[in-house]
Amino acid sequence: MQSTTRRGFLADVGHSMLAVGLGTSLAADLGFSTAFAEEGNDSISLGSHQSLVELMRNTPAEKLQPLLAQLVAKGETSLKDLIAAGALANAVTFGGCDYVGFHTAMAMIPALEMTRKLPVKRQPLPVLKVLYRNSQQIQKAGSSSREALRAFHLAEHLAEHASDADLGVQIRNACRDVDSQLGERLLAKVSKSPLDAFNALQPAVQDDMNVHRFVFAYRTYGLVGLLGDEHSQTLLSQCVRHCCDHERMRIEHKQADPPIRALLPKLLDQYRLTDRPLGQRDPGDTAVLELSQAIYTGPRDRAAEAAAAALAEGISPEVVGEAISLASNLYVLRQGSDKSRVHGDSAGVHSSDATNAWRNMARLAETRHAISGLIVAAYHAGIQSAPFDTPAYPLDEHSALITVDSPERLLAVTEDAIRNNEQGLATAAIQVYGNRGFEVDPVLNLMLKYAVSEDGRLHGEKYFQTVCEEYKTTRPAFRWRQIVALARVTASSYGYNREDKHGFRAAGYEEACHLLGVEA
Structure with missing residues (x-):
């Protein structure tokens, strides 16, 4: 048998x-x-x-x-x-x-x-x-x-690699050597909890500037929470593979070592952040706005140093993260004309998603990783692109087009602007809506409708969730900037498929509506 x-x-x-x-x-x-x-x-x-x-x-x-x-x-x-x-x-x-x-x-x-x-x-x-x-x-x-991930037996392989050194550093070094098997086996040694494994991944995640390694690590840990501890090794091993694959491509393209590898330890030492407890100080709206501008204008080394200096001054990591988020938001609001594609893998969406991931990881991670992660986040926010010359949307010419003032009519103007890809008009209507103090939920419901129906070039779902979270964690003086940016991205994405051809809904969407008996 x-x-x-x-x-x-x-x-x-x-x-x-x-x-x-x-x-x-x-x-x-x-x-x-x-x-x-x-x-x-x-x-x-x-x-x-x-x-x-x-x-x-x-x-x-x-x-x-x-x-x-x-x-x-x-x-x-x-x-x-x-x-x-x-x-x-x-x-x-x-x-x-x-x-x-x-x-x-x-x-x-x-x-x-x-x-x-x-x-x-x-x-x-x-x-x-x-x-x-x-x-x-x-x-x-x-x-x-094709099956990419396989289970493996640890006992046969780990004796020669057993060490009391920081497992996170060992995993990072394995990724630098493009040795995913060693990295996965080292990760499996972190057996206390998925959170311990997540902390052990931080040095590798912070080791290069790639939005995907940041967001993928954060969202994968979220999937661990959904599926439970029994699947944590399967899910988190992907982060090791992802970092190794990114390193492999860097080597194949003969690119230099990422500057963050030298800059991060230098800043941690310079500002004595290695063993420093997290501060709790909020310096106020003006200081937050100034820090966000410093990070946005860069260059990237100065953006990272601005974050390090703020943390050394005892400013709360929540506040530093908020300033980085506002800097990322500026990429969306200032990216060129109405004809600019600001959805998908654009500078603003990438930067905003990355910063959101780092803010959330800082809330989860050990203090040392929270500090270094926010410095990396500021560096990344300063690397996305040269600062755009365009003033932040909406421009005065867009605001002059708004002649209605009720919440219902402002939302109607916004929806019409979205369907006509009029980014300036959509942002102007939402800015007026926010300035009037109207409720945010009707706006999010409108944007959600299109986040579901449109392709968004693989980024629609993530960015919608980013904006929802960043709105809640941004101070009242600035939080509507996040919603205005979402209006612009939504107007940019309407009708475009992944290949940027117009006249399409998301693949499978209309059929799904038919199956569920709801309006497309």
């Missing part, structure tokens, strides 16, 4: 039940049967998500979406479980090393957060949207024939 592993047995049972639930002909059409290919003893454990993960990895997007909508409608799964399974399907397929793949993973928690702001019948839309994108990329990569 052929021996069967426990996981193999459970997988066969799960797949058999899935095949029965789908029907024989449909299951066969999708490539399922009651007998599945063996995956080997070193495959990643998928636990209770096994069947859904396999469904997502083996089903084309256009066939997957009706099945998922049906499962949700029947109450046989939840939106949370769909995102959990989608995250695992993404992890085992890409391992953090596929451009569309890791962008999709970064959108999963924001998509789930979006569901809480929607009417019940529309709640599945952002989840179906991101899982459609996930399935498309998995199929493009070769479906389940």
Whole structure:
């Protein structure tokens, strides 16, 4: 008799039940049967998500979406479980090393957060949207024939690497050597909790200037919170792979060592920040605005030093992070004319998402990593681009076009401007709305509508969540700048697909609306 592993047995049972639930002909059409290919003893454990993960990895997007909508409608799964399974399907397929793949993973928690702001019948839309994108990329990569992450046995490999030195530094050095296997094994030694593992990743995440390594680390840790400790090694190992892959590309392109590797320890020593407790001082609105301007105008070394000096003066990391966030926001508000593409991988969206990630990581991490992370965040905010010459939107000429003053009419003007890609008019209407003291929720509901329906060049979900969080953590004098920036990005993105062709909605969106019986 052929021996069967426990996981193999459970997988066969799960797949058999899935095949029965789908029907024989449909299951066969999708490539399922009651007998599945063996995956080997070193495959990643998928636990209770096994069947859904396999469904997502083996089903084309256009066939997957009706099945998922049906499962949700029947109450046989939840939106949370769909995102959990989608995250695992993404992890085992890409391992953090596929451009569309890791962008999709970064959108999963924001998509789930979006569901809480929607009417019940529309709640599945952002989840179906991101899982459609996930399935498309998995199929493009070769479906389940490609498995990036594998389990491994630690005892055989760790003796020669055992050390009392800082595991975070060892992981960082492994990434510098492009040795992902060593990095993953070192990460697995951090066994106390996922938060300890997350702290051990910080030196590697801070080791180079790439928005994706920052946001991916933060959003991946969020997925650990969603899926639980049993999947933390699977999910966080992707961060090691991602950093190694970024280092590999740097070496292949014969690029110099990132300057932050020399600058960060220099600033930590110069301002005696290594063992310093976090301060609690808030210097007031004017000082925060001045710090944000110093970071925005740069250059990047001075931006990092401005943050280091502020932390050394005892200014609260929340306040320093707020100033960096306002600097990042300026990239959106000052990026050229109405014809500028400010959505997707633009300077402002990238910088804002990166700063949001660093602020959140500083709240989670050990003090030393919180301090160094905010310095890196300021450096990154100063590296995005030369400061734009355009004044911050809206310009006076845009504000002069606003002749209404009720909240309903201002929102109507905003929506019309979005549909016509009029960035200046959209920002002007929202600025007037905010200045009048009207409630923010109706604006966010309007923007959410388009964050779900439009492609956003892989960044729509993340940036919407960034703005929601930054609005709440920015002082009243400046917080509406975040909403004005969201209006501009929303107007920029309307109707454009990933290739910047106009006249498109997000892939799968209209079909999802039809399946759910809601208006597209």
